[in-house]
Amino acid sequence: MMPGLARELRSLALLLDQGQSLAWCLQRLGSQNQLWLKAASQAEAGAGWSEIARGLPEPMAALIPERDDFPANLRLCADLLDDRQRRLRFWRNVSIYPLLLYLAALALGLFVSLVSRAESSVMGESIGLIRVMLTASNLFLGCLPGLLCLPLLLAALLRRPALRQHVPVLGFLASMQDSVAFFRWLELAHRLQPGLPESIELASRACVLQPLRQGLEKLAEELRSGSSLDRARSGLPPLAGWALLQAEKQQFRPSQVLALVALIERKLEFYREWAGSLLTFGGYLVAGGMALWCSLCVLLPLRNVGNL
Amino acid sequence: MSQHSLAQQIRSLAALAQSGQPWDDSSLPLPLATQYQAWLEAAQGSTQPHLLLQRLANYCDEMQRLRSEAGRLLSYPRLVLVYLALLLLGLGAGMQVLHSPALIKLALAFLFGLTLWAYLSTRNQDLAWSWLGQKGRSRFEQLLWCSHLAQMLDLEMDLPRACHWAAKAVSDRMVRQQAEALENRLLAGDSLAQALRSCQWDPLIGWAAEAAADHLALPKALADTSRTLEENLKEDISRTLAWLQPAALGLVGLLILATMAVFWLNYQALCLEAAQ
Numbered sequence: 156m157m158p159g160l161a162r163e164l165r166s167l168a169l170l171l172d173q174g175q176s177l178a179w180c181l182q183r184l185g186s187q188n189q190l191w192l193k194a195a196s197q198a199e200a201g202a203g204w205s206e207i208a209r210g211l212p213e214p215m216a217a218l219i220p221e222r223d224d225f226p227a228n229l230r231l232c233a234d235l236l237d238d239r240q241r242r243l244r245f246w247r248n249v250s251i252y253p254l255l256l257y258l259a260a261l262a263l264g265l266f267v268s269l270v271s272r273a274e275s276s277v278m279g280e281s282i283g284l285i286r287v288m289l290t291a292s293n294l295f296l297g298c299l300p301g302l303l304c305l306p307l308l309l310a311a312l313l314r315r316p317a318l319r320q321h322v323p324v325l326g327f328l329a330s331m332q333d334s335v336a337f338f339r340w341l342e343l344a345h346r347l348q349p350g351l352p353e354s355i356e357l358a359s360r361a362c363v364l365q366p367l368r369q370g371l372e373k374l375a376e377e378l379r380s381g382s383s384l385d386r387a388r389s390g391l392p393p394l395a396g397w398a399l400l401q402a403e404k405q406q407f408r409p410s411q412v413l414a415l416v417a418l419i420e421r422k423l424e425f426y427r428e429w430a431g432s433l434l435t436f437g438g439y440l441v442a443g444g445m446a447l448w449c450s451l452c453v454l455l456p457l458r459n460v461g462n463l
Numbered sequence: 464m465s466q467h468s469l470a471q472q473i474r475s476l477a478a479l480a481q482s483g484q485p486w487d488d489s490s491l492p493l494p495l496a497t498q499y500q501a502w503l504e505a506a507q508g509s510t511q512p513h514l515l516l517q518r519l520a521n522y523c524d525e526m527q528r529l530r531s532e533a534g535r536l537l538s539y540p541r542l543v544l545v546y547l548a549l550l551l552l553g554l555g556a557g558m559q560v561l562h563s564p565a566l567i568k569l570a571l572a573f574l575f576g577l578t579l580w581a582y583l584s585t586r587n588q589d590l591a592w593s594w595l596g597q598k599g600r601s602r603f604e605q606l607l608w609c610s611h612l613a614q615m616l617d618l619e620m621d622l623p624r625a626c627h628w629a630a631k632a633v634s635d636r637m638v639r640q641q642a643e644a645l646e647n648r649l650l651a652g653d654s655l656a657q658a659l660r661s662c663q664w665d666p667l668i669g670w671a672a673e674a675a676a677d678h679l680a681l682p683k684a685l686a687d688t689s690r691t692l693e694e695n696l697k698e699d700i701s702r703t704l705a706w707l708q709p710a711a712l713g714l715v716g717l718l719i720l721a722t723m724a725v726f727w728l729n730y731q732a733l734c735l736e737a738a739q
Contacts, residue, residue, distance in 0.1 A: 162695055166667050169691050173674035173684050183670045237698060244705040 160213060161233040161240075163188065168226035168233070177204060177221070215340065215357060218347040228343070235340055235361065242332060242363050249325065328430055329364055331423045334395040335416055336361040337371065338402070342412040351407070352378040367392065394419065469495075470523040477516035486512070498611065498631040499523075505618045515618070522614060526607070529693065532700055533603065537585045539711035544582040546718040551575040553722050557729040599699060604638040605664050606692040613685035622681075623649040638664075655681070665692060 163184055170180040178198035185192030194207045204225070208217035213236060219228045340358035348354060352375040359371035370390040377387035384403050388396035398415045405411035479486040495503060502519045506512040555571050611632035615625035623646050630642035641662045648658035656673035668688055675684030 162698070165691050165694065166670075169667065169687050170670055170674050172687060173671065173680065175674045179674075180670075183666070183673075187666060241701060244701070248705060248709055 160211065161236040163191070164216065164229045164233040164236075168229040171226040171229070181207070215344065215360070218344065218357075220347065228347070231343055235336070235343065238336060239361055239363065242336065246329065246363060328423070328426060330367060330392045331394065331419060331426065333362040333364050333367050334392065334398065335419050335423060337395065338398060338412055338416045338419065341402075342409050342416070345407045345412070346409050352376070367395070470520040470527070473516055473520040473523065477513040477520065480506070480516060481513035498628065501615060501618070501620070501628040529606070532697060536700060536703060536707065539707050541582060541585050543711050543714050543718070544578055544585070546715050546722070548575060548578045548582070550718050550722045550725065551578060553725040557725050600635055601638055602665060602692065602696060604633045604635040605668060606689055606696060607632045608638065608642055609668055609685050609692060610689035613682045613689060616682040616685065622655060667691065
């Protein structure tokens, strides 16, 4: 996506709201961005928005007709684009945390084993093979939290979305979040253009989850080849498939689609609260457990130092 | 007095005015900031002062909300500073154990003081803008100016006078100078759009002023512009947080590691001392 496209669409909507012509607004935007300068010359030559916006990296923008609600739809499109960027950023950040957790656990483990090793060397009791075994056991026990976090690290490094597959709560939330975004885009796309497959294909661009996006693109293809929605939806998450069927029953009326969005959002909010509490509790449990583990590993040998 | 409590005070003043009792800004615990004086003047000359005062209270709340948006950026630097202070304390304790030279201890104490000072200075929310750079700060000030100007024009004030009051809402020196210069250009007969061309501001403000050349349409255009600028600013903040959050947490992790290393060194020294 062109960086700043949402921002420029919003600026365009603002200027159009003041009653200026499209060419006038594009000229102003063109003074900051060459892309819009070309668009302004096209508009002056009499081209409409749909023709001008065909060159934009976001096909949704080209669908918006130049009617009374043109600025409002431009703003909606800008909001949807921003929302997608925000979700992308959120999930990218979520993938970094297991890496940090793993490094922290590994460092704690090394620290614990070093402390234990220092203690055993001071005691001078363990010699030869026993000492090597003791050091190895300290290293293993110390690094245990780090080893336990290894799958998460691999998930984060090998394939980022896999993190959501390893943590079902996150996967479920991400799929619901994407479903909400998909239906918002679908509402706009279906309002602006005829043809369900085309709208679904366009709205699938809202999804940041690759499997869901591919599932929706496949669904659009199957619908084009004549399959019914009921049969073709099998590859989608149950909630998205159910909501799509409900929307079809209501003939994709915007108000009905938005009501479905509100319904999924309410569910999402409910699960988000639960997941937030559970993940926070889980985080505290892991951190507390690691702290306890390290304390035991460090403090128990300390007792021996006191006996020296 | 915080903006929030100021809004509460103004609301109680509005209630006083609505009940028909005599009211005056002297009943406020602290004198109102100069940028709001125009509002009070307009309220004093109005037949329905409570409406204007309520609007002023809402506006104060809005400004507070805007400022606290940027305050979110400061929570992560604060976290880093707390861990840095802990590390320095740990190092200090270690130096005590190892009987290190007084100069090193003094340097550590100085660094600790510096960290403490930096932590305390993060209480100043204006500092948050430095994370968005001078451009970000300037954008925020332009947003304040634009929003204030729209409000002043809505009070049916003439443009140069509205600009005069709007400039008082700006705290950044550079933006304020430009805002004050605007007033002079308007008095010299320029239109707002012409006057704005000399400013290095977000072009959207100038375009909106040009599009709504009619004085009656200007307040709405400027209010819309400030809303759009606010949305852009929120997006900037969210983009900054996207890199600041993991970076700060990574840094905190490194500081924890360093603290543990210090602890280990101290521990080893203690063990060696115990063995001797």
